[in-house]
Amino acid sequence: MAESTQEKKIDYDFAAHERPLFEAWKDAGYFQRGEGFGKQKGKPYTIVIPPPNITGVLHMGHALNDTIQDTCIRRARMQGRPTRWVLGTDHAGIATQTKVDKKLADEGISRMEIGREAFIDACYDWYREYGATIVDQIKGMGCSCDYDDEHFTLEPGYVRAVRKLFVDWYHHDLIYRGKRIVNWCPHCTTAIADDEAEYVDESGHLWYLRYPLTEPVDELEYLVVATTRPETMLGDTGVAVNPKDERFAHLVGKTVKLPLVDREIPIFADWHVDTEFGTGCVKVTPSHDPNDWAMGEHAGLERINIFDETAHVVEGYGRFSGMDRDQAREAVVAAFDELGLLEKVEDHDHSVMTCYRCHTKLEPWESEQWFVAVDALKQDAARVVEDGTIQFHPERWKQVYLDWLANLKDWCISRQLWWGHRIPMFYCDACGWEDASVDDVEVCPVCGAPTRQDDDVLDTWFSSQLWPFATMGWNESGMDAPEIRTAYPTQVLSTARDIMGLWVARMVMSSMYCTGTIPFEHVIIHPTVMAADGKPMSKSRGNGVDPLRLMQDYGADGMRFGLLMQVTGAQDLKFNEAKLESSRNFANKIRNAARFVLMNLDDYEPGAPAPETPADRWIFSRLAGLVARVDEAFENFEFGEITRELYAFFWNEFCDWYIEFSKARLAGTAADRAVCQRNLAFVLDQALRLLHPIMPFVTEEIYQQLPINRTDAPYLIGAAWPDAEALSSYVDTDAERAIQMVCECVNAIRSTRARYGISPKTELAVVVKAEGADTALLEAQRDLICGMGNTASLVIGADVSKPAESSVSLAPGLEVYIVLSGLVDFAAERARLGKERDKLAKDVAKFQKKLGNPGFLAKAAPEIIEKDKAKLADLTDKLARLDAQLAEIS
Numbered sequence: 001m002a003e004s005t006q007e008k009k010i011d012y013d014f015a016a017h018e019r020p021l022f023e024a025w026k027d028a029g030y031f032q033r034g035e036g037f038g039k040q041k042g043k044p045y046t047i048v049i050p051p052p053n054i055t056g057v058l059h060m061g062h063a064l065n066d067t068i069q070d071t072c073i074r075r076a077r078m079q080g081r082p083t084r085w086v087l088g089t090d091h092a093g094i095a096t097q098t099k100v101d102k103k104l105a106d107e108g109i110s111r112m113e114i115g116r117e118a119f120i121d122a123c124y125d126w127y128r129e130y131g132a133t134i135v136d137q138i139k140g141m142g143c144s145c146d147y148d149d150e151h152f153t154l155e156p157g158y159v160r161a162v163r164k165l166f167v168d169w170y171h172h173d174l175i176y177r178g179k180r181i182v183n184w185c186p187h188c189t190t191a192i193a194d195d196e197a198e199y200v201d202e203s204g205h206l207w208y209l210r211y212p213l214t215e216p217v218d219e220l221e222y223l224v225v226a227t228t229r230p231e232t233m234l235g236d237t238g239v240a241v242n243p244k245d246e247r248f249a250h251l252v253g254k255t256v257k258l259p260l261v262d263r264e265i266p267i268f269a270d271w272h273v274d275t276e277f278g279t280g281c282v283k284v285t286p287s288h289d290p291n292d293w294a295m296g297e298h299a300g301l302e303r304i305n306i307f308d309e310t311a312h313v314v315e316g317y318g319r320f321s322g323m324d325r326d327q328a329r330e331a332v333v334a335a336f337d338e339l340g341l342l343e344k345v346e347d348h349d350h351s352v353m354t355c356y357r358c359h360t361k362l363e364p365w366e367s368e369q370w371f372v373a374v375d376a377l378k379q380d381a382a383r384v385v386e387d388g389t390i391q392f393h394p395e396r397w398k399q400v401y402l403d404w405l406a407n408l409k410d411w412c413i414s415r416q417l418w419w420g421h422r423i424p425m426f427y428c429d430a431c432g433w434e435d436a437s438v439d440d441v442e443v444c445p446v447c448g449a450p451t452r453q454d455d456d457v458l459d460t461w462f463s464s465q466l467w468p469f470a471t472m473g474w475n476e477s478g479m480d481a482p483e484i485r486t487a488y489p490t491q492v493l494s495t496a497r498d499i500m501g502l503w504v505a506r507m508v509m510s511s512m513y514c515t516g517t518i519p520f521e522h523v524i525i526h527p528t529v530m531a532a533d534g535k536p537m538s539k540s541r542g543n544g545v546d547p548l549r550l551m552q553d554y555g556a557d558g559m560r561f562g563l564l565m566q567v568t569g570a571q572d573l574k575f576n577e578a579k580l581e582s583s584r585n586f587a588n589k590i591r592n593a594a595r596f597v598l599m600n601l602d603d604y605e606p607g608a609p610a611p612e613t614p615a616d617r618w619i620f621s622r623l624a625g626l627v628a629r630v631d632e633a634f635e636n637f638e639f640g641e642i643t644r645e646l647y648a649f650f651w652n653e654f655c656d657w658y659i660e661f662s663k664a665r666l667a668g669t670a671a672d673r674a675v676c677q678r679n680l681a682f683v684l685d686q687a688l689r690l691l692h693p694i695m696p697f698v699t700e701e702i703y704q705q706l707p708i709n710r711t712d713a714p715y716l717i718g719a720a721w722p723d724a725e726a727l728s729s730y731v732d733t734d735a736e737r738a739i740q741m742v743c744e745c746v747n748a749i750r751s752t753r754a755r756y757g758i759s760p761k762t763e764l765a766v767v768v769k770a771e772g773a774d775t776a777l778l779e780a781q782r783d784l785i786c787g788m789g790n791t792a793s794l795v796i797g798a799d800v801s802k803p804a805e806s807s808v809s810l811a812p813g814l815e816v817y818i819v820l821s822g823l824v825d826f827a828a829e830r831a832r833l834g835k836e837r838d839k840l841a842k843d844v845a846k847f848q849k850k851l852g853n854p855g856f857l858a859k860a861a862p863e864i865i866e867k868d869k870a871k872l873a874d875l876t877d878k879l880a881r882l883d884a885q886l887a888e889i890s
């Protein structure tokens with residue numbers, strides 16, 4: 001595809017042209033689900049937008065994802081299906097609370113000072129400001145969401161839906177409260193989900209500590225344990241060895257006297273102990289390590305929590321009490337050293353979990369939390385993906401999803417935050433009554449004392465898992481809600497891969513439970529937009545790109561087309577701004593081509609298109625094939641493929657050739673001109689329809705100027721999608737082959753003229769060697785070739801031989817000779833062919849090497865290998881023919 005050489009910036013106010021069209025669509029009601037939603041013909045087509053967090057502005061991931069969804073929904077709308085793209089934003093619990101905390105802190109206000117209610121008010125203020133900005137940006141992209149029914153994960157109806165699910169799960173024993181080790185952020189003072197934690201590599205140490213045996217065994221006085229976290233020894237309640245480890249078998253059942261705290265703790269055997277790690281003896285701190293917790297449960301060990309919620313040592317540990325984790329570590333190591341109990345210290349690199357919001361090291365911490373028991377829920381969620389009821393695109397993500405579910409453990413859903421869905425548990429301190437309830441319970445139903453509600457809020461993902469059905473009225477009428485009845489499940493969910501487990505799998509689990517059916521039929525996992533250097537875009541690296549700037553420079557159309565152009569089946573997309581530039585130029589090309597057509601339609605008389613000439617039959621046939629291929633690519637969600645097909649058709653076939661072919665006819669008889677006008681208008685109109693879902697603005701702008709009958713569709717957004725079946729009657733392989741050869745011949749003549757500086761006015765003698773039936777096809781187009789190539793003579797045949805002193809151009813199935821006697825230096829022609837031969841030989845060698853590499857053959861997709869094999873065959877063929885030609889002129 002040709003990259004442009006134009007300047008990057010152009011002075012064009014895209015928004016000023018785009019926004020009025022957007023408002024016109026909106027005012028005409030195309031975005032709403034409308035009165036007849038579900039009653040119109042065709043299956044409703046619904047998408048729920050992954051609700052953007054209200055923490056900031058749109059980033060490149062949104063830009064790509066929203067383009068994908070709008071493209072799908074616009075095509076479905078043009079196919080006549082009732083459509084609705086559900087819009088909304090996410091309250092984003094901890095992320096928003098952190099932002100608002102920071103904003104208040106900048107104003108000198110602390111959350112604790114103003115209290116819960118005032119803080120939540122501040123969060124709602126934030127939502128009103130940022131939520132509105134985000135929605136405005138989505139509008140700027142041209143997204144055809146239902147703006148009249150916008151949702152928010154903390155709106156009253158949504159809150160009821162969340163409570164309803166909590167109460168239901170609680171009453172069915174799928175939600176329980178328990179003491180567990182959670183990942184605790186001592187800075188945010190809340191639990192953090194496993195998949196919200198970030199791993200950071202740290203160069204640390206391994207400390208070898210001596211633990212004296214309570215009574216020496218065979219003169220052995222102490223055991224040595226190795227640990228990366230010596231400070232937690234204050235909470236040790238055991239020492240474990242592997243049951244198979246003969247070195248320690250005789251010590252199992254004995255005890256050690258824990259230094260500093262003087263606690264007698266057992267030595268026990270557990271299969272989890274890695275005999276290779278450290279000394280093979282490990283200290284066990286059930287309250288501060290998840291593995292130790294499990295071992296402790298098994299061995300019945302005591303659990304001792306030595307840290308408070310900010311990770312300071314609690315009372316009762318003498319001089320260590322009140323120290324933070326790092327101070328305690330230093331002090332404990334120093335104390336062991338003083339007592340002669342520090343055996344040695346080694347360097348040791350390991351990875352630690354940090355909070356994804358504030359990057360504080362997380363503390364495995366025992367606390368009382370609410371959990372969802374996932375075992376029963378995950379069965380259905382796995383089944384509907386295994387049996388293909390839900391399909392992933394690309395398909396490989398299916399396994400990622402299933403693996404995630406298989407490894408899923410009970411889900412800690414309580415968060416010690418203020419901003420979010422407050423857990424609907426109510427307690428009576430007077431009599432001990434407690435229950436979950438959708439409606440607030442102010443008075444204890446047993447004893448009449450006032451109740452209190454749980455202080456914690458729910459994990460954000462607990463509420464976003466209800467998104468597909470909570471936005472459709474499920475909280476009020478369940479499965480009887482009209483929209484659920486008609487438009488559920490939704491068709492497509494498009495999202496990023498990093499929330500596959502956090503969000504996608506949980507939506508499936510909760511939908512299967514609440515609605516008895518899947519939430520969506522297709523899951524598109526779009527590539528992650530990386531910076532040009534292949535690294536994640538980030539503020540701190542300064543390699544990010546702002547969609548708003550891109551829309552200013554390339555228009556929403558240019559950004560949309562340019563982004564989709566870069567979508568392949570790959571995991572990541574290295575952002576290439578040049579693609580947006582060439583897309584903007586493409587939009588310009590569309591505008592210019594339309595201008596030419598419109599200029600020639602002043603005396604246009606409406607009528608049916610009629611493929612009269614071979615050129616007509618060719619472009620109609622190409623159009624029919626294009627629609628079929630685009631439809632197929634849409635079915636497979638191959639967005640890059642769609643853009644390439646559309647670009648090639650519009651630019652290389654319609655603009656470069658069909659418009660050229662048409663010029664003579666437009667200047668011909670009145671009858672020829674009338675037919676030509678209708679055909680031009682028809683092909684342009686069909687192309688605009690195909691382009692519209694991706695480039696909505698430029699296509700609508702032109703559609704509005706086309707003098708075609710628009711009574712049933714005043715706007716392109718509501719016009720019918722091209723009908724592949726109806727168009728298939730235009731398929732004409734002979735016309736396609738004939739015009740393809742015409743183009744090859746004319747190209748050969750033009751490029752030969754360019755190469756030797758021969759004026760277009762100089763008539764040339766041309767000989768074309770073609771095979772079999774091609775000669776007759778080509779003979780029929782003699783006038784077209786002569787006219788466009790300006791030839792004095794044209795000889796076409798299967799047995800023609802190369803004239804003396806002529807150039808050679810090769811095309812599939814064709815050899816074009818152009819007589820150059822008196823026009824050209826032959827030594828130079830030999831040199832040119834020689835160079836071309838060298839290049840071909842190099843390419844052949846490259847493909848031979850690639851296809852001879854067992855590693856490539858083992859790893860590459862079969863279709864890629866096939867493609868490369870075909871390429872090699874083609875190159876080899878060309879090389880052989882070039883060699884023959886070279887032999888002839890030397």
Ligand SMILES: [Zn+2]
Pocket residue numbers: 185186187188189355356357358359360
């Ligand atoms: Zn934190």
Ligand SMILES: [Zn+2]
Pocket residue numbers: 428429430431432433444445446447448449
């Ligand atoms: Zn009570």
